[in-house]
Amino acid sequence: MKAGMKLTLKVWRQKGPRASGEIVTYEVSGVSPDASFLEMLDLLNEHLLLKGEEPVAFDSDCREGICGMCSLIINGQAHGPAGGTATCQLHMRHFEDGETIWIEPFRARAFPVVKDLVVDRSAFDRIIAAGGYVSVPTGAAPPANAILVPKDDAERAMDAAACIGCGACVAACKNASAMLFVSAKVSHLGLLPQGRPERRRRVLAMVEAMDGEGFGNCTNESECEAACPKEISVENIARLNREHLSASFR
Numbered sequence: 001m002k003a004g005m006k007l008t009l010k011v012w013r014q015k016g017p018r019a020s021g022e023i024v025t026y027e028v029s030g031v032s033p034d035a036s037f038l039e040m041l042d043l044l045n046e047h048l049l050l051k052g053e054e055p056v057a058f059d060s061d062c063r064e065g066i067c068g069m070c071s072l073i074i075n076g077q078a079h080g081p082a083g084g085t086a087t088c089q090l091h092m093r094h095f096e097d098g099e100t101i102w103i104e105p106f107r108a109r110a111f112p113v114v115k116d117l118v119v120d121r122s123a124f125d126r127i128i129a130a131g132g133y134v135s136v137p138t139g140a141a142p143p144a145n146a147i148l149v150p151k152d153d154a155e156r157a158m159d160a161a162a163c164i165g166c167g168a169c170v171a172a173c174k175n176a177s178a179m180l181f182v183s184a185k186v187s188h189l190g191l192l193p194q195g196r197p198e199r200r201r202r203v204l205a206m207v208e209a210m211d212g213e214g215f216g217n218c219t220n221e222s223e224c225e226a227a228c229p230k231e232i233s234v235e236n237i238a239r240l241n242r243e244h245l246s247a248s249f250r
Helices: 037-050 122-131 151-161 168-172 179-190 193-212 223-227 235-249
Strands: 005-013 022-031 100-104 113-115
Touching (some): 005 037, 122 193, 151 179, 168 179, 168 223, 193 235
Parallel strands (some): 005 100
16 A cells, blocks of 8 residues: 655745735645545644644635635646646645645735635625626516526526635735625626516626625636536636626616
């Protein structure tokens, strides 16, 4: 039986939002190449607890690439080196035995560090609360096939709805822009009949909330699309701009 991988980890440690942080070096061994990145961090924390040291704080929930909690910068890339993959679905076989791995939290003014690798992404929640929903009374749910939706619209809406709100787009953007996240929500709802009555109010309110949270501007360099674990297209940003311009004039 193989002994497993041995890795050197350079981990950002920060006791709290107002504390200064630093990179701390750890050695971890016995890591299975089939383990996920978060399972590797679990193993590191087991070693730290056995030594009486404080474990590294990091976010996780579903560990199935759905919830968007596992927000880490790994070797300078949001969610690590594998495209279209959340941190929890990144496996250690993407790294070499003996490799040094740098692990940091997402860096953005709108995502303040809570502790170690945990950031506060509640700014996204406030943007959704500003308009990322359908509030038109519809009564009981109609049959699924009662409202006809063109196939192209349905597919574009479903692609946009795949956004898990992880914030990788913000972390990858040099301006910490949230345009890909907001545009995915605007596209998802605005392309469907149920969301169209509120489309103008929605886009104005969500963009205003986004700007109020301190996210930067989009400069169309597409780092967001490259980092997105669900591969949300920047075409949604173009749609958001059109929707916002139209709503502003009306």
